[in-house]
Amino acid sequence: MYNFDYVKASSVADATAALGGDAQAISGGQTLIPTLKARLGQPSSLVDLSGVAEMSGITAGDGSVTIGGAVTHHAVSESGDVPASVAALAAGIGDPAVRHRGTIGGSVANNDPSACYPSACLGLGATIHTSGGDVAADDYFQGMFDTALGEGQIVTGVTFPTPAKANYQKFVQPASRFALVGVFVSQMADGYVRVAVTGASESGVFRWSDAETALAGNFSADVVPAAPSADGMIADLHGSAAYRAHLISVMTKRAVAAC
Amino acid sequence: MPKDSGIGAPSKRREDVRFLTGAGNYTDDINVAGQKYVVFLRSSVAHGNLNKVDTAAAAAMPGVVHIFTGDDFAEIGGLPCGWQIHSRDGEPMAEPPHPVLARGKVRHVGDPIAAVVADSVEQARDAAEAIELDIEELPAVVDMTDAISGNAAQVHEEAPNNLCYDWGFVEENRDATMEAFEGAHHVTTLELINNRLVANPMEPRVCIGDFNAPSGESTLYTTSQNPHVIRLLMGAFVLGIPEHKLRVIAPDVGGGFGAKIYHYAEEALCTFAAKTLKMPVKWTCDRSEAFISDAQGRDHKTKIELALDADGKFLAIRTETLANMGAYLSTFAPAVPTWLHGTLMAGTYTTPLIYCNVKAVFTNTLPVDAYRGAGRPEATYQLERVIDVAAREMGIDPVEIRRRNFIPADAYPYQTPVAVAYDTGDYHGTMDKLVEVADFAGFSARREASKAKGKLRGLGICSYIEACGIAPSALVGQLGARAGLFESCTVRVNAAGGVVVMTGSHSHGQGHETTFPQVVSEMLGMPEEMIEIVHGDTGRGPMGMGTYGSRSIAVGGAAMVRATEKIIAKATRIAAHLMEASHEDVEFKDGMFSVAGTDKQVDFGSVALSAYVPHNYPLETLEPGLEETAFYDPSNFTYPAGAYACEVEVDEDTGVVEIASFAAADDFGNIINPMIVDGQVHGGIGQGIGQALLENCVYDESGQLASGSFMDYAMPRADDLPMYTVDHSSITPCTHNPLGVKGCGEAGAIGSPPAVINAVVDALQSGGHNVTHLDMPASPDRVWAAIQAAK
CATH class of the missing domain: 3.30.43.10 (Uridine Diphospho-n-acetylenolpyruvylglucosamine Reductase, domain 2)
Known part of the structure; x- marks a missing residue:
């Protein structure tokens, strides 16, 4: 270097x-x-940023939990305060060495199109706390490696609302074990459904609205639509665009079934 | 009860204490006082005219000692190729030069262009980036079929149409083989790819060149499987340094798998630089650089046809193979698709007529050479795949069709139609054992259980054979080898205790430091811990050929036995003198010499001391000292064989293949250490499963390595692999080496890929998916795509 x-x-x-x-x-x-x-x-x-006091620790709120930006994946995976779906997601990132160093703030700031955390943020409707203010997850992720962060801004933490049901299903890319396709599904107490997909799209993490609509009426794996269009899906050594599109449907069904 | 020491004992690996506690002495752990650091500037394009390499600005940068370019090697030999193949027309293969540093042209991504020597690695990197290159990029040729199409870019002027050789084997059988196909009841044809692999030993390559000006001796420390071979090749053919002025040391080496057999440019450069600059220099490869500088493995495209009669008896086999050589001929590359491949096409079967045609092809990719199994996995894969397809087409059980064609146990020695003669074997025996240990009887119940979970279960088998114990020198000499393939050993019995065994074999994970003493311990009746193995240093042992081709115990072990027998013979004479008896009357057992029918005895230690303090010694007939050397040249290859079974579960929704179980029934002849044999088989199967399901080295059309890191090149991890069932109780001892051993290092990697793919196809077929074949790796996307295509 x-x-x-x-x-x-x-x-x-x-x-x-x-x-x-x-x-x-x-x-x-x-x-x-x-x-x-x-x-x-x-x-x-x-x-x-590892020594920034405001970015450390996990704080349980009323109907939500806030994770400091410098909190490691390992700490999240061990926490009883975060939704079980988020803890399980964190437990599946990389390997133990990665999980003891890597942080939620770093992952969300980087917005790798195959990272796991962006799907949890979008799939739970999280609030991303940045040094420039709070941003709704729906507005924060703006494409592959692209976010609402301005020049010199950092992610200081993430607040996740507590879902009634949620589950993350990750289909791993065999070499990197990043998400070839990862789907985070949630349903809030008011019935609102989110389906967020990572790994698949050339535009980064996105919400699969057709599935959300279908599930809003009947939260059941049976109603999950068949594969979305393969247009705009990533194609690489590990899977064609059509394969990724297919996996979105399969992983969504599995996530709903596991909720 | 297993023995607790000696031959057959599961002795714990003594070397693991230092390996597991971080106390190993690997090449990168060695630092020579005053050493400088080497960084290579490598080509970032696959093919181009190298018009200019301007080092002026870079040479002036801080810390830079010197920069070498191809011009420095203009008068020096390139890297030699150790094997010459002749084409069908009798012409020798195209053998274009392989420069140490590129000159005039670059031919693959990673082709070394310049070497910067500096005070620190970072300074050398800074300077390498400052070298001005003018490379006029040329179209690259990557695909082998394209390469020989007549329309592709030329990798070398010396190899028209990118053809290295066009080899036919057995040429005399060609017409008869073609005729056999004409009248056959059934012909099964299969086209398949044996995927290119990156060896990825845990320890990347490292070289340190050192030069002692007063003595004029050069020393190379290197991560090699065969330091004597490197000394010979580099000294005699590249740098012109006589062997008495060149020492090559390969200390602890963290895995080789073939990739550390070859003589590499970096070794020559570091030795040359140290001598030229009169200072030690060190190069340490990192993982990224290993991907673009280590020789890669496999990469064959094959069409195989099998002719059968109405009973499923094999009548003839013919194959057409394209074998990728990459951009240059690596040390043993030409031998892999030919003599290590064609000679194995009989497998464990009585097929009377076999004809293989192999075209070796140059492309703008990394050189390809032997990788664990080398040619034999490629032969076994195509044979065991086409047999499975034929069995399915003819409605014969896969076990049954193999049994109908096995060479019978009473047919040995068995002369195959592909040159080699098997000395011993029992393929029904290993298949019987497999049926038992893999519980074939319970398969249908397991299939039902998988179905209940929503998974398709498949069972795949394979019957493999390999030619190991490489190799009879006279024979390989006729086949084009430019080296002998004997092995050597010196056994030194010390005056006051302990034995040092200097072997030409090299241990880089195989456990020789444990197994070799077991043999000597058994022979001399002395505790294993009194015996030390020395290897990996041309300055400390006799000329040896190193470790590859499952040859160490079969050839190196045989040399060790011969040398130890000489020790016993001499010690017997000394003992006879001490006991005032005739040596014919002296017996040696459990470390004690005695005279038959008397109570006279003397122990081995007293005899050893007497050899070095020869006060009461037959000096008129016997030299003092107790040290013997033997060179052993095998009279034949050894032929380990066995039967493997793999069960997989396939998820139709995602294409994911999981290995549900894997069983191996091997015949390795006699076993020195069953625990180490288990470990060798486990590792081999792990690599075979890696090839079958995960690993794939891919270049894009421009010759860029698309799978150039572990982010895209899928190495098998522990959780990708099952618990193995390994059995090696079927033993037909090798008839021509003193230990009756066959070797076990490559078996797992040879027998497992076809078993896995046969299982995947079986699983898909069981689910009603008409998939005949699937190329490796059977990754989820490919399996899913195959299911879609079969709809």
């Missing part, structure tokens, strides 16, 4: 002050460090 300066931030204000220009925030570093080792990035400084 190329040389860079290292800044250890102790507060969000510290961190944002140090960001801007070619500075780069680092949380768990599970995407960033391999990128730097391959000399594919050359930040002037790394601003370490």
Whole structure:
């Protein structure tokens, strides 16, 4: 990797002050460090968020839970305060080493099209807390690696509402074990249904509205539509666009059945 | 009760103590005082004219000691190829030069262009990035069929139409084979691909070049399976350093699987740089660089046809294979699709007529060479697949069709129509054992249980054979090998205790440090811990050929037995002198010499001491000392064989294949350490399942490696693999080596891929999906697509 300066931030204000220009925030570093080792990035400084007090810890609220941006996947997976569906999702990310370093804030900020967390955020209608203010998940994810974060802004935490039912089904890409297709399904106490899909689309995580409509009337695996159009789906070594589209339907059914 | 030491005992692997506690001494753990660091600048394009390599700016950067380019090697030999194949027309293969650093042209992504030597790795990387290149990109040729179509880019001027050779075997049987097809009751035809693999040993390659100016001796530390071979090839054919001035050390090596057999450019460069600059230099490959610099494996496209009579007896086999050589000929590449492949096409069967045609093809991809099994997995896969398809077409049970064609147990030695003669075997025996240990009788109940879970269960079998114990030198010499394939051993009995065994075999995971002492312990009647193995250093042992082709115990072990027999013979004479008896009357048992019919005895330790303190010693007839060397050249290959069964569960909705169970019934001849044999088979099957379900090395049309990291190249993980049932109680000892051993290192990787694919096809067929064949890897998307296509 190329040389860079290292800044250890102790507060969000510290961190944002140090960001801007070619500075780069680092949380768990599970995407960033391999990128730097391959000399594919050359930040002037790394601003370490792991010591930011406001971004640590999991806080149970009334009908919701807030996870600090610097909380690791492992901590989420072990928490009794987060919805079981989110804990299970966190437990399925990467391997133990990744889960002990990687953070929810880093994942949501990076918005990898095959990452798991964006589907939970979108699938539960979470609120993304950023250093520039709160953003609804529906407005936050704006395409592959693209988010509502402005220049120099960071994700400080995520608040998930407590669902009546929710489940995440991940079909792993055999090599990376990222989601080839991951589907997060939820139903709120008022009956509102969300179906969020990661891994499949060239536009990143998205809500499958046809399935949501069908399930809103009858929350049953039987009503999940057949595969959506393969247009715009990712095609690569591990699966064609048609295969991914097919898996969306299969994984949605399984998620509903598991709720 | 198993023995607790010696031959047949499950002795614990003594080397694991240091490996598991982080105390191994791998090449990267070695640092030579004052060493500099080497970074290679490699081609980012698959094919191009290398018009300019301007190092001026880079050479002036901080910490840079020197930059080498192809021009530095203009007067020096390129990397040699160790095997020459002749085409059907009698012409020798096309053998284009393989430069240490590219000159004039680059021919694959990763082709080394320049080597920067600097004070630190980072400085060397900075400078490598600053080298100015002018590469005029040319169209790349990746697909083998395209490569020989006449319309493709030329990888080498010396190889028109990208053809390395066009080999026919057995050429004399060609007409008779074709005729047999004319009159056959049934012909099954199958086209298949043996997918390209990346070996990915856990330890990437590392080299350290060192040069001692006062003595003029060069030393290369390298991650090699065969340091003597590297010394010979590099010293004699590349750098012109005589062997007494060149020492090659391969210390602990973290896995090889074939990829660490070959002589690589980085070894020559580091040795050359150290001598030129008179300072030690070190290169450490990382995983990303390994993907574009290690020789890769497999990559065959084959059409196989099997002719049968009405009873399912095999009448003839003919094959047409395209074998990818990549951009350059790696050390043993030409032998893999020919003599390691065609000679195995009889399998365990009595097929009387066999003809194989193999065209080896150059492409703009990494060089391809032997990978665990090397040619034999390719032969076994096509044979065992086409037999399964034929059985299905003719309505014969897959076990039954194999049994009808097995070479009978009383037919040995058995001369196959493909040159090799099997010394011993019992294929009904291993199949009987498999039927038992894999519980074929319970399969239909298990299939029903899977169905109740919504899964399709399939059972696939395979009967494999391999030619190991490589190899009789005179024979391979006739077949084009440019090396002998004997093995060597020196046994040194110390004056006051302990034995050092210097073997030409090299252990990089096989456990030689445990198994070899078991043999000597048994022979000398001394505890295993009194015996130490030395290997991997040309300065410390006799010339040896290294470890690959499941040859270590069959050839290296045989040399060790011969050397130990010499020790016993000499010690017997010394003991006879000490006991004032005739050596013919002296018996040696359990470490004690005695004179038959008397109470005279002397122990081995006293004899050893006497050999080095020869006060009372027959100096007039016997030299002092107790150290013997033997070289062993096998009279035949060994032929491990066995039968494997795989059960899979297929999820029709997603195409996911899960291995439900895997059973192996092997005949490895005599077994030295059953626990280590289990481990070798487990690892081999793991790699075979990896090939069958997960691993695939893919280049895009421009020659870029699309599966260039573990993000896209799927290595098998522990949870991809089942618990194995491994049985090696079927034993027909090898008849021509002193231990009666056959070797076990590659079997698992040879026998498992066809068993897995046969099981997947069986599962799909059981669900009413008319899928005849599926290319490896049977990944979820491919299985799902095959189901859709069969609708």
